[in-house]
Amino acid sequence: MLALVGKAAAHDAGAPDEDRLAVSGGVGLMSLHADDRYPVARLPGVLEAGSPRADERRDGLDYAEIALRARFTEQLRGFLKVAHHGGQDARNETEEAWLDGRTETGHNQQLALRAGRQLLPLGLLNPIHMHARDFGIAPLALRGVINESWRADGFSLNWQLPAGWSAGAGAWRNQGFPGADAGGLKLLTARAGWKNEALQLEAGYANVNADGRALVTTGNVGHTHSVPSCTRITTDRVCFFGTARLLSLAARWTPAGSPLWLGAEWWFKREDGRLDSINGAPDYSGKLNGGWLDVGWRFAPGWEVIGRAERTVVSHDLAGTNAGLVAAQSGIAASDRALGSLGAVVQWRPAGGHRLAAEWHRERSEATSNTVYLLRYQFLFTRRLL
Numbered sequence: 320m321l322a323l324v325g326k327a328a329a330h331d332a333g334a335p336d337e338d339r340l341a342v343s344g345g346v347g348l349m350s351l352h353a354d355d356r357y358p359v360a361r362l363p364g365v366l367e368a369g370s371p372r373a374d375e376r377r378d379g380l381d382y383a384e385i386a387l388r389a390r391f392t393e394q395l396r397g398f399l400k401v402a403h404h405g406g407q408d409a410r411n412e413t414e415e416a417w418l419d420g421r422t423e424t425g426h427n428q429q430l431a432l433r434a435g436r437q438l439l440p441l442g443l444l445n446p447i448h449m450h451a452r453d454f455g456i457a458p459l460a461l462r463g464v465i466n467e468s469w470r471a472d473g474f475s476l477n478w479q480l481p482a483g484w485s486a487g488a489g490a491w492r493n494q495g496f497p498g499a500d501a502g503g504l505k506l507l508t509a510r511a512g513w514k515n516e517a518l519q520l521e522a523g524y525a526n527v528n529a530d531g532r533a534l535v536t537t538g539n540v541g542h543t544h545s546v547p548s549c550t551r552i553t554t555d556r557v558c559f560f561g562t563a564r565l566l567s568l569a570a571r572w573t574p575a576g577s578p579l580w581l582g583a584e585w586w587f588k589r590e591d592g593r594l595d596s597i598n599g600a601p602d603y604s605g606k607l608n609g610g611w612l613d614v615g616w617r618f619a620p621g622w623e624v625i626g627r628a629e630r631t632v633v634s635h636d637l638a639g640t641n642a643g644l645v646a647a648q649s650g651i652a653a654s655d656r657a658l659g660s661l662g663a664v665v666q667w668r669p670a671g672g673h674r675l676a677a678e679w680h681r682e683r684s685e686a687t688s689n690t691v692y693l694l695r696y697q698f699l700f701t702r703r704l705l
Contacts (some may be wrong), residue, residue, distance in 0.1 A: 340705035341388045343670075349382035350694040358462075359690050363684045364633045364654025365463040366559065366590065366605055369547060370535040373407045379694065380405035382450055384414075395420050402450075414448070414470065429479040439469045440477070440487055441511050441523035442584050443569040453613075453625055453666065455693050456680055459658050460609025460631045464565060464586045466496040473504060485512045497563040497588065498527035500548070504601040517574050525565040529590065532559045536648055554597055556626045557649045561592015561603065578617040585610035594637065594645050601639030601650055607652070609658070621668045629660040659683045672699040 351357065353376055360371035384402035391397065400415040417435030424430050438446045444461065449468050457467035473491030480486065486509075493499075493506035505528035512521045531549035535559045549558035567586040586639045588607040593600050608632030617623045637646050646652040660683065666676035678693040 326605070338388070338703045338705065339390050341701055341703050343388065343699075343701040344383075344385040344402075344451065344480070344696060345699040346383045347695060347697045348379070349381040349455070349563055349696075350378045351376050352693075353420075353689055353691040353692070355687075355689045357689060359684065359689075361650045362459065362463055363658065364635075364656070365607065365649055366534065366603075366649055366651050367463075368466070368499075368532050368534055368559075371537075375406060377406060382449065386415075391681070400448075427481045431477045431479070433475045433477070434473075436472050437470060437475060439465075439471060439491070439508060439525070440475060440489065441465075441469070441508060441525060441565070442567040443519070443521050443571055443582070444584060445469055450697070452661060453615075453623075453676075454627065454664055454680055455676065455695050456625070456662065456691065458584075458611045459629050459660055459682070460586045460607070460611065462608060463607050463631055463633065463658075464497065464588045468702065469495065471506060473506070475508075483514050486510065493527055495588070496532065497565070498529045499532040499559075501528050501530060517572060519573075520567040521567070522567075523567040523569075525563075527563045527565075529592065531561045532549060533557070534559070534614045534649060536650075549595070551664065557594055557596040559590070559594055559603065561590055563588060563590045569633045580615045580617075582613040582615070583610065593639075594649060596645050596648055598639035598644040598648060599639060601637045601642040601645055604636045606634050621670075622666075623668075624665045625663065627660070627662040627664075629658075629662075631658040633658075655686070673697070674699065 356374045357376055358372050361367060381696060382402050382404050384400060386398065389397045398415055400419055401411065401413050403411050413436060415436055415438065417437050419431060419433045421429055422430035432626050440446055444452065445465065445468060452702045462468050471491035471493045473489055475487060475489035477487040478485060489508040490504040491506040491578035492504055493501065498506055502518045506525065508523065508524040508525045510521065514520065533547040533549045535547055535555055536557060537555040566587045567584065571582040573580040586609055590605045592603055611627055611629040613625055613627050615623060615625040633655055635646065635651045660680055662678065664676055664678040664679040668674050674697040676695045680691040682689050682691065
C-alpha cells in the first residue's frame with residue numbers, strides 16, 4: 320500500500336488494511352541547488368536511454384498525489400494512485416493501479432496474485448515510491464540500472480512461507496529502461512526473501528528484452544519512464560538490440576531497542592546484443608556493478624540522520640565496424656573511472672503527516688565532482704471513507 324503515514328508503512332507496502340475504502344494523498348515542495356548542472360545530462364560511461372536529462376535545479380512544487388485503497392473482501396484488494404510532477408518535465412502519471420487477490424494455503428502459508436501497474440519487486444528501495452524514500456536523490460547505481468525507479472504493467476505472484484521466508488515471480492509488459500517499448504510479457508522477474516524482527520534480506524533477478532531501446536544523443540526532454548522509438552535510425556539516435564539481465568541483493572538490519580540501523584543494496588546489470596547507429600552496428604556487451612551503504616541514527620523522537628556511501632563501476636566491450644565512433648556517440652567511450660557519492664539527510668517527522676528533510680550529496684564522476692543540496696517539505700494524509 321501507499322506509504323503516506325510513516326516510514327513503517329513505506330517498507331510494508333502489502334500490509335492489509337481494515338478500512339473498506341480509504342483515500343490518501345500528499346503534496347511535496349522542494350528546493351534543489353548544486354555547484355554545477357544537476358543531474359548530469361548523461362551518467363558517465365553508462366548506456367542509458369531516452370534524451371539527455373534536464374537540469375532540475377529549482378524551487379517549487381515537487382509533486383501532488385492522490386490514491387484510493389479498497390478492500391472488497393478479505394481476499395481481494397485494489398489500489399489506484401495518480402500523481403502530478405512539477406518542474407521542466409511537468410506531467411501527470413498513473414503510478415500504480417492494481418488488484419490483489421490472496422488465499423491461505425495452510426501451514427502458515429499465503430499465496431497472493433497482483434495484476435496491474437506496479438513497482439517491480441526488486442531490492443528493498445525500488446518497491447518504495449520515490450516520494451516516500453528517505454533520500455530525495457536516487458543512488459547512482461539505481462539510475463544506471465533502472466533509471467532510478469522501475470514500474471510496469473503485469474502480474475506478480477508472491478508466496479509467504481513459514482519462518483519468515485517468501486518467494487515470488489512476475490511477468491510484465493515493460494515499456495521503460497533498461498528494456499524497450501516491447502509488446503507482450505517480455506520481462507520476467509523472480510525474488511526470494513527472509514526476515515525476522517531485526518534483519519531483512521532480499522534477492523531479485525530480472526531478464527528483459529531490450530530490442531529497440533533508443534538513446535537520443537541530442538535534445539532535452541527530461542526524466543521519462545518510457546524510451547523513444549527505434550523504427551528509424553537517425554543521426555541523433557543509437558539503438559540497442561539485445562537482452563538485459565539484472566541481479567539485486569539487499570539487506571536491512573534494525574536491532575531491537577537500538578536507535579541505529581544499517582541498510583545496503585548491490586545491483587548488477589549485464590547487457591548483450593548490438594548497437595545500431597548511422598556509424599555502424601557493432602556487437603556489444605556491457606556490465607554495471609554498483610551499490611550503496613546506509614547508516615541511520617534515530618537520535619530523538621521524530622528525528623533521524625542517515626549517511627550514505629556509494630560506488631558504481633561500468634565496463635563495455637564493442638566489436639565491429641566503427642566501434643569507437645559508436646562508443647563515443649553513445650557516451651560510453653570513457654568508462655574506466657568509478658562513479659562515487661557521499662550523502663547525508665536529516666529528517667524530522669512531527670505528528671500530523673508533516674515531514675521536513677535537508678539533504679547533502681557530494682557526487683564524483685570521471686575527473687569532476689559536484690555538491691548538491693536538497694530541501695524537501697511533504698504533507699501526507701489518509702482518510703477513511705467506508
